[in-house]
Amino acid sequence: MTDVTSPRFLARPVRALLALAAFALLVLLPGSPAYAHAALLRTNPPAGSVVPQAPAEVQLTFSEPVTPVTDKIRIIGPDGKRADEGTPTVNGNVLRIGLRDKALPGTYLVSFRVISADSHPVPGGFTFSVGAPSATPTTEVVDEVDTTIQTLIAIAKVIGYVGLILIVGPVLVLALLWPARLDRRGPRRLVWTGFGLVAFATLAGLYLQAPYTTGSSLFGATTGDLGDVLGSQLGIAFLVRLACLAVAAILVRPLLVGRDGPVDRVLLLIVAGIAALTWPLAGHPAASPVPPVSVAVDALHLAGAAVWLGGLLMLVAYLLRQADARELGAILPIWSRWAALAVSTLLLAGVVSGLIQVGTPLALVQTTYGRVLLVKVGLVVIALVGAWLARRHVANGAADGPKPLRKVVAVELSIAVVVLGLTGALTQTTPARTAAETTQGVAQQQLYSATLTTSLYRLQVEIDPAKVGDNLVHLYAYTPAGDPLPVVEWKATAALPSAGIEPITFTVLKLTDNHASGQVSLPTKGDWQLKFTLRTSDIDQASVTATVPIS
Structure with missing residues (x-):
C-alpha cells in the first residue's frame, strides 16, 4: 500500500502541476512574439511623410503612458x-x-x-523625409x-502561480478543515515548496525583466539595467x-x-x-483604462483560482485518501460551498477583467489574446462541469465512496492546470483592446503625403x-x-478618370x-487625381496634380 505521507508520494501532485502547466504553456503560447502592450497611435511628422522643413522635434503618441529605455x-x-x-x-x-539644428x-x-505601463517593452521605428526622400539610413534597430x-x-509566471496554489490550498485546509488525527507533514511540505516556488519565480522575473526591457541577451543585462x-x-x-x-513564512509556522x-x-x-x-x-491591469478596478478584480480572480485549485489539490492528495467516511461527511459539504464561492468569484472577476482587456466582441475573435481567452473559457466550462458532478456526488451523500469523487476531482484539477498554463500565455500576449488600438494606429498613419514641385x-x-468617404486635405x-x-x-479639384468621374471642385x-x-x-476606391492651382500674385499661377490611391 502506498504511504501517502512519504516524500515520494507528496512530490507527485507538485510534479504533475509543474509538468502540465509547462506543457500547456509551451504548446499553447502564441507562436509569434506579442510584446508590444502599448499602441503607437501616431507620429509627428507622420511615418513615411515628406516635410518641406525639418521639425524641431519628433513626437510619438502612444495609447498609454510609457517610459523611455536609456x-x-x-x-x-x-x-x-x-x-x-x-x-x-x-x-x-x-x-x-x-532634432539637431540645420x-x-x-x-x-x-x-x-x-516600456509600457504594464512593464512590457515596445520597440519599433519609422522614417520621414525632409525636402525629398533619400536612401534609408542603415543602422541596427532593436525591434x-x-x-x-x-x-x-x-x-516563471506559471511557476509563481503554481507556488501560490501550493501555499493557499494547504494553509486554508489546515486552518479550517483538517481532521486533528491526520498527520500535517505532507501539507507542510507543499506549503514550503510553494514558498520556494513563488520566491524563485519572483527573483527570476526580476532578473529576466532587465534583458527583456533593454533588448539584450539572456546574460547581457548590466547592474545598471537591474537597478532600473x-x-x-x-x-x-x-x-x-x-x-x-x-x-507570511513567519506567520504561517504556528498554523x-x-x-x-x-x-x-x-x-x-x-x-x-x-x-x-x-x-x-x-x-x-496596471495599464487598463480603469487601473483600480482592473487591479482589484484581477487580485480577486487570482485569489479565487488559488482557493479553488489549492483546495482541489488537497482533496486529491490527502483528504479523499486519508479521511474516513465520517470525516468526509463533515468536510465535503463545507468544501463544496467554499468551491462554489471561489468559482463564483473567479468567474465574476474574470468576466469583468475580460470585458476591460478585450474591449469589443470583434477583438475577441480577431486577436491572439481574444482567441486564447476563448480557449481558456472553454476549458473552464469543462472544469465547472466536473465541479458540478463533484458537488452532485457530495449532495447525494457519496454513497458509492470517495473513489469516484477522487477521479472527478482529479480530472477537474488537470483541466484547471492547463488553464493555468493558458493564463501564463495571456500575461505575455498583447491584450485584445491594445491590439485593436495598434491596428487603428497603423491605419491612422497611412495617410497620403507627398511634395509636388513647379518652377514657382x-x-x-x-x-x-x-480612404473612401470624407478626407481632410492640408496644403503647405x-x-x-x-x-x-x-x-x-x-x-482644388478631384477626379477619377478610370471610373468616368470628371473633375469636381471642392x-x-x-x-x-x-x-x-x-x-x-x-465616394469610391481608385487612383484619384487631385489638382491644386495656386496663385501667388496677380500674374503668377501654377498647377500640380497628385495621384492619390484611395482604399
Whole structure:
C-alpha cells in the first residue's frame, strides 16, 4: 500500500502541476512574439511623410503612458550619423525627441524602445523625409524581443502561480478543515515548496525583466539595467511580494503545526491580501483604462483560482485518501460551498477583467489574446462541469465512496492546470483592446503625403485618411528654396478618370499665408487625381496634380 505521507508520494501532485502547466504553456503560447502592450497611435511628422522643413522635434503618441529605455531612442540622419539632440522627454503618453539644428535634407530613421505601463517593452521605428526622400539610413534597430527570454518570463509566471496554489490550498485546509488525527507533514511540505516556488519565480522575473526591457541577451543585462528594473513599478511590486513572503513564512509556522490563534490568522490574511495585489500591479491591469478596478478584480480572480485549485489539490492528495467516511461527511459539504464561492468569484472577476482587456466582441475573435481567452473559457466550462458532478456526488451523500469523487476531482484539477498554463500565455500576449488600438494606429498613419514641385513653388500635400468617404486635405506652400510662400488664391479639384468621374471642385480655405485646408468626399476606391492651382500674385499661377490611391 502506498504511504501517502512519504516524500515520494507528496512530490507527485507538485510534479504533475509543474509538468502540465509547462506543457500547456509551451504548446499553447502564441507562436509569434506579442510584446508590444502599448499602441503607437501616431507620429509627428507622420511615418513615411515628406516635410518641406525639418521639425524641431519628433513626437510619438502612444495609447498609454510609457517610459523611455536609456540609449534605445535615436534619430539617424541621411548621413548615417545621430541626428537627435538632448535627452528624450515623456509627458504622459507622448514621447518627444529633439532634432539637431540645420538638419540635412533626406530621409531620417527614428528608432525607439519604451516600456509600457504594464512593464512590457515596445520597440519599433519609422522614417520621414525632409525636402525629398533619400536612401534609408542603415543602422541596427532593436525591434524585437528575444523569444527565449519572453518564454522564460511566461514560465516563471506559471511557476509563481503554481507556488501560490501550493501555499493557499494547504494553509486554508489546515486552518479550517483538517481532521486533528491526520498527520500535517505532507501539507507542510507543499506549503514550503510553494514558498520556494513563488520566491524563485519572483527573483527570476526580476532578473529576466532587465534583458527583456533593454533588448539584450539572456546574460547581457548590466547592474545598471537591474537597478532600473528595481526602481520600476514592476520591481517595486516584486520587492513587496518578497517582503510579504518573508512575513507570511513567519506567520504561517504556528498554523502549520496547529498552534495558531485568531491574531495569527488575521495578520496572515492581511499580508496575503497585500501580496495578491502585487500580481496585477506588475501586469496588464496596471495599464487598463480603469487601473483600480482592473487591479482589484484581477487580485480577486487570482485569489479565487488559488482557493479553488489549492483546495482541489488537497482533496486529491490527502483528504479523499486519508479521511474516513465520517470525516468526509463533515468536510465535503463545507468544501463544496467554499468551491462554489471561489468559482463564483473567479468567474465574476474574470468576466469583468475580460470585458476591460478585450474591449469589443470583434477583438475577441480577431486577436491572439481574444482567441486564447476563448480557449481558456472553454476549458473552464469543462472544469465547472466536473465541479458540478463533484458537488452532485457530495449532495447525494457519496454513497458509492470517495473513489469516484477522487477521479472527478482529479480530472477537474488537470483541466484547471492547463488553464493555468493558458493564463501564463495571456500575461505575455498583447491584450485584445491594445491590439485593436495598434491596428487603428497603423491605419491612422497611412495617410497620403507627398511634395509636388513647379518652377514657382513646392507644395506639401497631406490627405487623411486616404480612404473612401470624407478626407481632410492640408496644403503647405514653399518657395523652391524651402521658405514659406504666401498664396493669394487656392483652387482644388478631384477626379477619377478610370471610373468616368470628371473633375469636381471642392473648397480649400486659407488658414495662414502658406497653409490651406479643406475637405473632400471621395465616394469610391481608385487612383484619384487631385489638382491644386495656386496663385501667388496677380500674374503668377501654377498647377500640380497628385495621384492619390484611395482604399
